[in-house]
Amino acid sequence: MTPETRSTKERILESAIKLFSQKGYLGASTREIARGAGVAEVTLFRHFSTKEKLFEEVLNNYSFLPVLKHKLPELFNLEYEEALFEIIRSFLSSLFLRKEMTKIIKAEIFTHPEKVAKYVQVFIDELYNTIAIYFKEMQEKGILRNFDTRLGGRALLGMVFSYFEVEEFIFQKQSSQEDYEKAIKEFVKIFAKGTLK
Amino acid sequence: MTPETRSTKERILESAIKLFSQKGYLGASTREIARGAGVAEVTLFRHFSTKEKLFEEVLNNYSFLPVLKHKLPELFNLEYEEALFEIIRSFLSSLFLRKEMTKIIKAEIFTHPEKVAKYVQVFIDELYNTIAIYFKEMQEKGILRNFDTRLGGRALLGMVFSYFEVEEFIFQKQSSQEDYEKAIKEFVKIFAKGTLK
Amino acid sequence: MTPETRSTKERILESAIKLFSQKGYLGASTREIARGAGVAEVTLFRHFSTKEKLFEEVLNNYSFLPVLKHKLPELFNLEYEEALFEIIRSFLSSLFLRKEMTKIIKAEIFTHPEKVAKYVQVFIDELYNTIAIYFKEMQEKGILRNFDTRLGGRALLGMVFSYFEVEEFIFQKQSSQEDYEKAIKEFVKIFAKGTLK
Amino acid sequence: MTPETRSTKERILESAIKLFSQKGYLGASTREIARGAGVAEVTLFRHFSTKEKLFEEVLNNYSFLPVLKHKLPELFNLEYEEALFEIIRSFLSSLFLRKEMTKIIKAEIFTHPEKVAKYVQVFIDELYNTIAIYFKEMQEKGILRNFDTRLGGRALLGMVFSYFEVEEFIFQKQSSQEDYEKAIKEFVKIFAKGTLK
DNA sequence: GATGAATGAGGTTTCATTCAT
DNA sequence: TATGAATGAAACCTCATTCAT
Numbered sequence: 001m002t003p004e005t006r007s008t009k010e011r012i013l014e015s016a017i018k019l020f021s022q023k024g025y026l027g028a029s030t031r032e033i034a035r036g037a038g039v040a041e042v043t044l045f046r047h048f049s050t051k052e053k054l055f056e057e058v059l060n061n062y063s064f065l066p067v068l069k070h071k072l073p074e075l076f077n078l079e080y081e082e083a084l085f086e087i088i089r090s091f092l093s094s095l096f097l098r099k100e101m102t103k104i105i106k107a108e109i110f111t112h113p114e115k116v117a118k119y120v121q122v123f124i125d126e127l128y129n130t131i132a133i134y135f136k137e138m139q140e141k142g143i144l145r146n147f148d149t150r151l152g153g154r155a156l157l158g159m160v161f162s163y164f165e166v167e168e169f170i171f172q173k174q175s176s177q178e179d180y181e182k183a184i185k186e187f188v189k190i191f192a193k194g195t196l197k
Numbered sequence: 198m199t200p201e202t203r204s205t206k207e208r209i210l211e212s213a214i215k216l217f218s219q220k221g222y223l224g225a226s227t228r229e230i231a232r233g234a235g236v237a238e239v240t241l242f243r244h245f246s247t248k249e250k251l252f253e254e255v256l257n258n259y260s261f262l263p264v265l266k267h268k269l270p271e272l273f274n275l276e277y278e279e280a281l282f283e284i285i286r287s288f289l290s291s292l293f294l295r296k297e298m299t300k301i302i303k304a305e306i307f308t309h310p311e312k313v314a315k316y317v318q319v320f321i322d323e324l325y326n327t328i329a330i331y332f333k334e335m336q337e338k339g340i341l342r343n344f345d346t347r348l349g350g351r352a353l354l355g356m357v358f359s360y361f362e363v364e365e366f367i368f369q370k371q372s373s374q375e376d377y378e379k380a381i382k383e384f385v386k387i388f389a390k391g392t393l394k
Numbered sequence: 395m396t397p398e399t400r401s402t403k404e405r406i407l408e409s410a411i412k413l414f415s416q417k418g419y420l421g422a423s424t425r426e427i428a429r430g431a432g433v434a435e436v437t438l439f440r441h442f443s444t445k446e447k448l449f450e451e452v453l454n455n456y457s458f459l460p461v462l463k464h465k466l467p468e469l470f471n472l473e474y475e476e477a478l479f480e481i482i483r484s485f486l487s488s489l490f491l492r493k494e495m496t497k498i499i500k501a502e503i504f505t506h507p508e509k510v511a512k513y514v515q516v517f518i519d520e521l522y523n524t525i526a527i528y529f530k531e532m533q534e535k536g537i538l539r540n541f542d543t544r545l546g547g548r549a550l551l552g553m554v555f556s557y558f559e560v561e562e563f564i565f566q567k568q569s570s571q572e573d574y575e576k577a578i579k580e581f582v583k584i585f586a587k588g589t590l591k
Numbered sequence: 592m593t594p595e596t597r598s599t600k601e602r603i604l605e606s607a608i609k610l611f612s613q614k615g616y617l618g619a620s621t622r623e624i625a626r627g628a629g630v631a632e633v634t635l636f637r638h639f640s641t642k643e644k645l646f647e648e649v650l651n652n653y654s655f656l657p658v659l660k661h662k663l664p665e666l667f668n669l670e671y672e673e674a675l676f677e678i679i680r681s682f683l684s685s686l687f688l689r690k691e692m693t694k695i696i697k698a699e700i701f702t703h704p705e706k707v708a709k710y711v712q713v714f715i716d717e718l719y720n721t722i723a724i725y726f727k728e729m730q731e732k733g734i735l736r737n738f739d740t741r742l743g744g745r746a747l748l749g750m751v752f753s754y755f756e757v758e759e760f761i762f763q764k765q766s767s768q769e770d771y772e773k774a775i776k777e778f779v780k781i782f783a784k785g786t787l788k
Numbered sequence: 789g790a791t792g793a794a795t796g797a798g799g800t801t802t803c804a805t806t807c808a809t
Numbered sequence: 810t811a812t813g814a815a816t817g818a819a820a821c822c823t824c825a826t827t828c829a830t
Binding site: 228246247248 | 823824825826827828
Binding site for chain 5: 617620621622632633636640641642
């Protein structure tokens with residue numbers, strides 16, 4: 001192994017994601033990214049023929065996807081409110097893990113819609129559908145009242161995501177675990193009461 | 198109005214907001230902005246000594262603020278669900294009117310936190326507080342159950358804002374009036390049932 | 395008037411033609427060209443949006459064209475051999491005047507065929523036709539024997555141009571006026587004897 | 592022959608001559624040349640320490656030289672016009688065979704005079720002298736009139752070379768065999784009539 | 789108040805070449 | 810012999826900004 005355990009390509013990708021999230025696609029220069037990875041600027045271009053291509057690979061290499069899907073079965077073993085907690089917790093932890101990617105997506109979705117939007121659409125769609133499936137089964141079991149399950153999912157995640165956005169990106173106030181717990185508890189109560197039979 | 202009714206400064210500001218929202222702060226060059234306003238590049242610098250200053254003036258000139266506050270009194274004349282509809286409608290129409298500014302804020306909040314974040318914080322805070330006041334009174338009237346009113350407000354607006362974001366910016370699917378109506382109806386039902394006594 | 399009599403644009407064009415002819419299109423950097431014109435590199439790009447565009451303007455600004463055409467009438471007043479001398483002299487002096495352009499054309503015709511070839515084609519074609527007209531009339535007057543007049547023109551100019559090429563570009567031996575005179579005399583004799591009745 | 596019969600070095604040389612003739616010395620990158628030869632870029636540098644050295648070897652490996660010299664004796668067995676045809680044909684076929692080298696020489700003679708010019712000088716000189724010898728003997732036999740034999744050679748080849756240049760490089764019009772035959776016939780007629788006693 | 793002309797600094801990308809294997 | 814990985818230097822070009830009018 002070389003003295004650096006990660007491969008050059010990986011180091012560049014990491015430096016890129018870090019700088020893109022801090023300064024945006026245009027603000028992060030290839031020179032900086034290369035320096036951040038400890039390589040010469042040319043080396044970056046040997047690995048990613050273009051800054052655009054580097055950007056695409058950043059998007060592709062940090063998949064959001066399969067967060068919730070495989071947790072679906074175990075949700076049915078939980079009480080409704082517990083299941084909602086579990087959904088939110090898994091969603092939030094995914095957001096925190098990929099906070100930098102979230103920044104990139106939010107910032108670049110207007111300037112690179114073809115790339116960014118398409119990339120997020122898949123994730124979002126899958127997420128909504130997964131939750132919708134859970135709600136539908138809960139309706140069929142007679143536990144939940146009748147409502148559009150996909151919109152229900154969007155409502156639940158919307159509350160959470162908006163809270164996350166505002167706390168982290170707008171107020172930027174390193175919110176405590178407790179703040180989050182309190183908010184989630186309130187959201188779950190409202191949503192549960194609002195959807196149970 | 199004829200195109201030349203607006204002052205040069207206004208034309209530059211309009212061109213700036215348009216281009217900033219399309220290409221981001223860095224992506225929109227002063228040359229383009231000037232061309233968009235039909236003036237020479239230098240003229241832009243006569244009016245705004247710096248690109249940064251232009252950006253600040255863009256932020257300052259398009260205030261989000263007083264959307265909901267002065268509607269507060271009339272909310273109490275409405276039935277609860279109707280009041281929720283009214284809140285959402287006024288919030289949404291404000292978003293649509295300032296869609297371009299919303300883009301700018303979302304895209305630049307990471308690269309210009311001092312300017313953008315502070316600017317939004319005031320608006321958001323005011324908004325949450327206004328709604329909280331409404332909920333608190335409704336609780337005191339014994340109509341609503343006990344819950345953290347500010348978090349309640351954040352839940353309600355979160356659902357709506359998230360829906361708006363996803364429809365307009367991620368799926369970009371010129372959603373119909375009906376789509377929105379349907380979603381709002383579902384959100385209101387969930388939220389109302391979840392917060393009524 | 396500014397201290398420099400020639401305009402900035404002209405100075406850049408002159409510097410460009412000089413360096414293109416010395417180092418070729420790729421070998422002459424925009425930095426050098428700008429320095430040669432005494433301006434900053436950016437200034438070059440304000441005047442010629444692109445290096446390619448600069449190259450095109452170099453081609454367009456140094457027209458070869460109307461060398462022989464307007465001399466046509468007076469050729470008929472001369473004796474045949476004298477007319478041939480006149481044709482060659484005017485052709486050669488045009489070549490010497492535009493020696494640098496000739497270099498550029500010869501060097502770049504393979505790498506920029508669309509631009510360079512088309513540019514020369516017009517000139518060459520016009521030239522051949524002009525001479526052909528002279529020969530045709532001389533045939534009709536019964537002075538010259540029957541031959542393909544256009545090919546005749548190409549033969550005459552071919553001898554001269556080849557001589558010029560080899561002397562100036564291959565042997566590079568600052569050939570004396572006398573060398574040229576001697577060669578031309580020989581060429582004229584051969585061609586005249588070869589085409590007279 | 593199978594593609595791999597040629598040695599690596601030969602493959603690189605062939606790729607080089609092809610790309611130099613298409614894009615010029617500067618325009619053809621070592622990367623492309625290596626790719627064209629099916630080897631890694633470094634391998635090219637193993638064989639030719641420098642791009643310059645590669646260029647020199649390209650020049651040295653494709654000698655123009657002994658085209659006409661050994662045909663000299665048989666020229667005397669032919670009638671004059673036939674001999675002229677033969678000279679031209681052998682010259683032209685040599686040009687066509689080495690069309691790519693001709694391009695390289697024409698394009699690079701200004702930027703690499705030391706290398707290219709010297710290389711061509713030898714060939715040209717030899718060529719002129721060979722023809723001069725033929726003419727001289729023909730004069731001594733009393734068949735040709737008195738004229739500078741070397742200039743005569745230059746006249747003859749000049750017509751042909753110029754025709755070749757214009758057809759192939761300027762008009763680029765895949766000229767038919769007949770076009771060439773017709774032109775040559777005309778040239779020979781003019782030249783023969785112009786030099787016979 | 790408005791501008792045409794000019795610019796230093798810095799952007800991304802390509803070049804020929806070297807190193808280590 | 811052949812190569813994958815890395816590089817300093819330099820290419821073209823764009824940026825926000827200033828100067829003189």
